[in-house]
Amino acid sequence: MAQATRVFFRHFSSSSSRFGNIKNVTIIGTGLMGAGIAQVAASTGHHVVMVDQTDDILSKSKANIEKSLQRVVKKKYADNPKAGETFIAEVMSRLTTKTDAAAAVKNTDLVIEAIVENLEVKKKLFSSLDKAAPKHTIFTSNTSSIPIKDIAVATQRQDRFGGLHFFNPVPVMKLLEVIRIPATSDETFNTLLAFGKAMDKSTVNCKDTPGFIVNRLLVPYMMEAVRMVERGEASPQDVDTAMKLGAGYPMGPFELTDYVGLDTCKFIIDGWHKKYPDNPLFMPSPLLDKLVSEGKLGNKTGEGFYKHKK
Numbered sequence: 093m094a095q096a097t098r099v100f101f102r103h104f105s106s107s108s109s110r111f112g113n114i115k116n117v118t119i120i121g122t123g124l125m126g127a128g129i130a131q132v133a134a135s136t137g138h139h140v141v142m143v144d145q146t147d148d149i150l151s152k153s154k155a156n157i158e159k160s161l162q163r164v165v166k167k168k169y170a171d172n173p174k175a176g177e178t179f180i181a182e183v184m185s186r187l188t189t190k191t192d193a194a195a196a197v198k199n200t201d202l203v204i205e206a207i208v209e210n211l212e213v214k215k216k217l218f219s220s221l222d223k224a225a226p227k228h229t230i231f232t233s234n235t236s237s238i239p240i241k242d243i244a245v246a247t248q249r250q251d252r253f254g255g256l257h258f259f260n261p262v263p264v265m266k267l268l269e270v271i272r273i274p275a276t277s278d279e280t281f282n283t284l285l286a287f288g289k290a291m292d293k294s295t296v297n298c299k300d301t302p303g304f305i306v307n308r309l310l311v312p313y314m315m316e317a318v319r320m321v322e323r324g325e326a327s328p329q330d331v332d333t334a335m336k337l338g339a340g341y342p343m344g345p346f347e348l349t350d351y352v353g354l355d356t357c358k359f360i361i362d363g364w365h366k367k368y369p370d371n372p373l374f375m376p377s378p379l380l381d382k383l384v385s386e387g388k389l390g391n392k393t394g395e396g397f398y399k400h401k402k
């Protein structure tokens with residue numbers, strides 16, 4: 093067989109995901125991020141299985157996706173509402189739900205994990221998925237702050253492991269950080285970059301360094317904002333106004349913390365403080381801790397630094 097024919101044959105006779113052609117995606121954890129990722133994956137033609145702990149959570153996540161799609165369609169199909177309705181129906185038909193994660197990954201090319209920001213919980217999940225998923229399946233985490241390699245050690249497929257860090261709200265934010273660990277194969281990394289493009293995101297290549305690119309810069313900025321308030325130097329409202337009107341940010345740091353979720357922010361900062369106890373940038377915030385202990389987790393609970401309509 094001539095060399096060119098051999099290359100062609102190898103390329104097109106392989107299983108679907110081997111050369112960047114991700115078709116079936118399983119998203120585990122369908123809260124704020126998982127639902128957004130599922131929406132965009134299904135909108136870009138992927139078949140998506142959404143996994144969460146209960147059917148009730150999954151129903152709410154699907155309802156949130158439908159609401160978000162209405163917002164997308166309102167603008168995209170302003171001149172043709174009928175086509176917009178068809179688009180929503182098609183996207184929703186590509187979404188299925190399951191509560192059994194091991195069963196959900198049986199026929200998947202890519203797993204994207206978006207569960208709670210806790211290393212032990214993530215490792216336990218991936219360890220069980222590793223036994224259930226086909227050999228070719230690539231595993232990824234959407235973690236904000238946990239080293240990808242610390243999660244990947246729970247599996248026997250570190251060459252098929254990476255990070256896909258999406259931004260909130262996923263349907264609007266254009267960036268996707270694609271993270272590789274030393275063990276990630278070139279083939280896996282290239283497949284993840286191609287998947288990012290297929291999701292219509294702009295990708296940046298990241299090493300497995302704390303906070304990757306965005307959060308390495310964002311977290312110290314946000315922590316200094318809360319310390320200014322704790323020192324009595326400014327109110328949250330004035331800090332937010334200042335950063336929006338003076339620095340051109342779409343949200344101030346306190347609005348953004350409410351939007352991200354105070355529990356997630358606390359997981360991030362506590363994790364980094366534990367790992368780097370001498371770094372003053374990552375010292376816990378008494379004000380953040382107090383609000384979380386009162387159940388004030390931001391937009392999702394109706395109150396955080398601000399009160400919100402639920």
Ligand SMILES: CCCCCCCCCCCCC[C@H](O)CC(=O)SCCNC(=O)CCNC(=O)[C@H](O)C(C)(C)COP(=O)(O)OP(=O)(O)OC[C@H]1O[C@@H](n2cnc3c(N)ncnc32)[C@H](O)[C@@H]1OP(=O)(O)O
Nearest residue numbers: 160163167236259260261263311314318342343345349357
């Ligand atoms: C201070 C305390 C410190 C505590 C400790 C901190 C620890 C560290 C925390 C770090 C957290 C990291 C988390 C994570 O890992 C990384 C992130 O994701 S960081 C978050 C990144 N996101 C942002 O920065 C968002 C900034 N905000 C915005 O861009 C905008 O405000 C907005 C959210 C897009 C909303 O825009 P607005 O103009 O305000 O409002 P609109 O309602 O008009 O929306 C504009 C436009 O967007 C469409 N849209 C909005 N949301 C959705 C959605 N969910 N689905 C679909 N479409 C949506 C909307 O329809 C509008 O569209 P248009 O009409 O313009 O076509």
Ligand SMILES: NC(=O)c1ccc[n+]([C@@H]2O[C@H](COP(=O)([O-])OP(=O)(O)OC[C@H]3O[C@@H](n4cnc5c(N)ncnc54)[C@H](O)[C@@H]3O)[C@@H](O)[C@H]2O)c1
Nearest residue numbers: 121122123124125126144145206207208209235236260352
């Ligand atoms: N909130 C953000 O702005 C943001 C942005 C980027 C990345 N992240 C990261 O994404 C991940 C999820 O964050 P989120 O804000 O979507 O959280 P969230 O609390 O909104 O959602 C988490 C979901 O995971 C589910 N879950 C928890 N354990 C599970 C398990 N073992 N199996 C199946 N489902 C499980 C929960 O029921 C919940 O629905 C975290 O790692 C976080 O750091 C968050």
